[in-house]
Amino acid sequence: MARRPDEEYDYLFKVVLIGDSGVGKSNLLSRFTRNEFCLESKSTIGVEFATRTLQVEGRTVKAQIWDTAGQERYRAITSAYYRGALGALLVYDVTKPTTFENVSRWLKELRDHADANIVIMLIGNKTDLKHLRAVATEDAQGFAEKEGLSFIETSALEAINVEKAFQTILSEIYRIISKKSLSSDEPAPASIKEGKTLVVGGSEVNAKKTCCATS
Amino acid sequence: MNPGVYEQLVIYETSASELDIIRDISRTFPSHVFFQRRHGPGQRSLYNVLKAYSVYDRDVGYVQGMGFVAGLLLLYMSEEDVFWLLVALLKGAVHAPMEGLYLVGLPLVQQYLFQFDSLVREHMPKLGEHLQEMINPSMYASQWFITVFSYSFPFHLALRIWDVFLHEGVKIIFKVGLALLKYCHDDLVKFPFEKLIHALRNFPEDAMNPDTLLPMAYSIKVSKRLEELKLEYEKKNGKQAEAGGRQKQQTPKTH
Numbered sequence: 001m002a003r004r005p006d007e008e009y010d011y012l013f014k015v016v017l018i019g020d021s022g023v024g025k026s027n028l029l030s031r032f033t034r035n036e037f038c039l040e041s042k043s044t045i046g047v048e049f050a051t052r053t054l055q056v057e058g059r060t061v062k063a064q065i066w067d068t069a070g071q072e073r074y075r076a077i078t079s080a081y082y083r084g085a086l087g088a089l090l091v092y093d094v095t096k097p098t099t100f101e102n103v104s105r106w107l108k109e110l111r112d113h114a115d116a117n118i119v120i121m122l123i124g125n126k127t128d129l130k131h132l133r134a135v136a137t138e139d140a141q142g143f144a145e146k147e148g149l150s151f152i153e154t155s156a157l158e159a160i161n162v163e164k165a166f167q168t169i170l171s172e173i174y175r176i177i178s179k180k181s182l183s184s185d186e187p188a189p190a191s192i193k194e195g196k197t198l199v200v201g202g203s204e205v206n207a208k209k210t211c212c213a214t215s
Numbered sequence: 216m217n218p219g220v221y222e223q224l225v226i227y228e229t230s231a232s233e234l235d236i237i238r239d240i241s242r243t244f245p246s247h248v249f250f251q252r253r254h255g256p257g258q259r260s261l262y263n264v265l266k267a268y269s270v271y272d273r274d275v276g277y278v279q280g281m282g283f284v285a286g287l288l289l290l291y292m293s294e295e296d297v298f299w300l301l302v303a304l305l306k307g308a309v310h311a312p313m314e315g316l317y318l319v320g321l322p323l324v325q326q327y328l329f330q331f332d333s334l335v336r337e338h339m340p341k342l343g344e345h346l347q348e349m350i351n352p353s354m355y356a357s358q359w360f361i362t363v364f365s366y367s368f369p370f371h372l373a374l375r376i377w378d379v380f381l382h383e384g385v386k387i388i389f390k391v392g393l394a395l396l397k398y399c400h401d402d403l404v405k406f407p408f409e410k411l412i413h414a415l416r417n418f419p420e421d422a423m424n425p426d427t428l429l430p431m432a433y434s435i436k437v438s439k440r441l442e443e444l445k446l447e448y449e450k451k452n453g454k455q456a457e458a459g460g461r462q463k464q465q466t467p468k469t470h
Contacts, residue, residue, distance in 0.1 A: 021279065022238045040245035045280045045366050046357035049412055071235070071279045076321040077353050 009053050009062040013173050014084055015166075016114075018106055019091035020099040021070030024125040027156040028091065029067045032166050037157050044069045046077055056170045063170055075109065082114035086177070087121070087169045092140075094124040094153065095132040100140065107147065119176065121150045121169045128155040221295045224267035232269040232277035236262055243282035249290060260294040261286055267298050268305075275305065278317040280361035287365045287373065310384030316361055327360045328352045329451075330444040331389060334437060338393055342404050349408045355415035359392055360385075367416070368423060375425040389441065390432035397431065398422045 017025040026044050030036045033050040048067040053060060066085070068078035082088070090106050092099040103122065110118060122144045124135060137153060144151035150168060154161040230236075240258050244250045249257035264285045269277040281301075288297040305314040315323025332352045336343030358366040363380055365373045379387040395418055396403065406414055422428065 021235070022242075041242060042245060042366070043239045043242040043279050043282075045283075045361055047354060049354065049416075051409060069279060073278050073317070073319060073321065076319075077324065077357055080351075080353070 007053075008060060010059040011056075011061045011174065011177065012064060013061055013086050013170055014064045014066070015087040015089060015169065015173075016081055016085045017065060017067045017089050017091065018078075018109070019070055019089075019123075020093070020096075020102050020106075023070065023091045023093040023096070023099050024156050025067050025070065025089075025091050028089070028123070028125060028154065028162055028165075029065055031156045031159055031162045033065070035159070037159070046074070047081055052166075054167075054170070056167065057174050059174065061170055061174065063166065079109065079113040082110060082118075085114055085118055086173045087119045088114065089121050089123055089165065089169060090149070091123045091125050092135065093126050094135045094140075095126055095129050097134050100124070100135045103143070117176070119150075119169055119172045120147075121152065121165065121172075122147075123165055124151075124153040125156060127153045127160065128158045216299050221267055221298050224270045224298075225263045228267075228270040230266050230269040230277070231273075233266060236265045236269065236277050236282075239279060239282055244286050247286075250286060257286075257289065260289050260297075264289065264294050264297050264301065268301050271298075271302065272305065272314070274319075275314050275317045278361075280358070280366070281317060283362040283365040287370075287377065313385075321361075324353075324357055324360055325452075326445065326448050327385070327388075328356060329448045330441055331356055331392060333444050333447075334389060334393060334440060335396060337440065338435065339396060339400060342396060342400055345404050346411070350411060350415070354412055356392060359388055363388060364391065372423050372425045372428070375429055379429070386437055386441065387432065389437050390435045391428065393435050393437070394428050394432040395422055397435075398428065 017029055019025055021043065026041055026048060027037050029048065029050055030038060030041075033052045044067060046069055049065070050067070051062055051064045053062045055061070066081045068074070068081060088110055090103060090110075092103055094100075107120070110120065122140060124137070124140050127133075140153075141151055150172065152161050152165045152168065154165055156162055240250075240262050241253065243261060247257075249255075250261065252258065261282060265277055265282060268275070268281070268285075284304075285297055285301060288300055292300070303309065304312075305317070306312055307314075313323070315321075315326070328351075335346065335352070363373075364376045368376075376387060376391055399414060399418065399422055403411060403414060
């Protein structure tokens with residue numbers, strides 16, 4: 001079962017991308033995993049999946065990210081993907097107040113279906129649309145503090161803060177996991193074993209995926 | 216059919232889904248020449264049909280995925296005809312009603328995935344076992360059913376599948392799905408998780424050649440098992456499955 005060096009990792013963290021339809025979840029994912037942004041992207045039907053391996057706090061972490069369809073009707077399928085997720089990126093669109101107002105509903109959704117200690121990060125996406133901004137940074141910041149979430153604003157289009165958002169949530173997960181494994185004296189924390197069946201071979205995110213030109 | 220009804224739905228009624236539909240219009244076949252132009256005729260027709268349907272059937276309303284079905288049909292007929300064809304498909308004028316694919320809880324998607332999962336294990340035990348350890352069919356097959364292969368398959372293949380779909384109903388989706396897995400079987404059984412999930416969402420070009428894929432699909436018999444698995448699913452899930460609005464195949468609903 002020798003893995004090639006580029007596929008070796010210390011930790012496998014499962015993260016879900018959630019939030020209203022059209023806030024840019026799929027493009028945040030493609031920006032993070034392939035450094036691509038697709039202007040002509042299709043709405044996500046069901047779930048999408050991608051991974052990236054990166055250094056977090058000096059460890060090699062493989063982030064396994066599930067991108068879900070945002071429309072409420074799809075929660076019948078997508079909520080199953082919250083199980084075993086160590087992190088959730090809850091995305092809204094800074095130009096669409098309703099997508100921010102719905103954040104509380106998404107939090108409830110996580111409380112109902114996800115593990116209790118899931119790390120949640122609130123992301124205000126599309127900051128490139130400066131003239132259309134309708135959700136103030138301070139409002140979202142305040143909300144995030146009240147709810148105990150980390151918070152960041154991003155632009156998947158301009159590749160601003162996307163890396164940082166993922167780095168932050170993965171570091172946070174790492175800190176929790178490593179604390180846990182210290183106290184429980186176990187070599188690998190139980191929560192990571194979620195990924196145990198997913199012993200991964202060829203993990204290169206294949207570049208031949210359709211989509212469109214990188215920008 | 217029903218003169219004036221479509222026009223009434225498009226022009227005079229309002230739908231709670233209007234914003235949802237607008238948001239998705241430019242995200243439906245975004246690179247197809249007919250739908251590419253912002254507010255062009257393609258996008259306008261697509262909006263009208265989806266809006267009309269969401270008013271016509273407020274329980275279904277608008278669900279992502281319907282746009283791909285409507286969009287594909289719009290390439291071949293007028294928007295009014297597309298609307299009535301959607302009505303016929305969802306309400307089950309000829310075949311089993313499709314509306315359960317889109318109703319709250321997506322009951323028919325869940326049933327079809329259950330049936331498909333069982334069929335995979337019966338037809339390809341080795342692959343079934345391999346998949347079962349890590350892959351759930353909702354990870355790759357929900358869009359096959361929700362959009363009848365129009366979401367991510369090349370048009371020339373989707374159209375051939377649609378010809379059969381209109382003629383004999385949902386069975387062909389199962390058959391084509393099984394044929395795809397069969398065609399790639401020897402690779403799939405070897406792949407670990409990530410490669411597997413990628414392969415199941417991006418079939419190679421040669422697998423998607425309709426002239427080889429469809430004959431293969433036709434040769435797979437599923438009707439009897441589908442019936443049995445449906446009963447099994449309903450038993451397992453009690454009456455909740457009924458909410459899917461599935462009637463007996465033979466009873467067309469009139470509207």
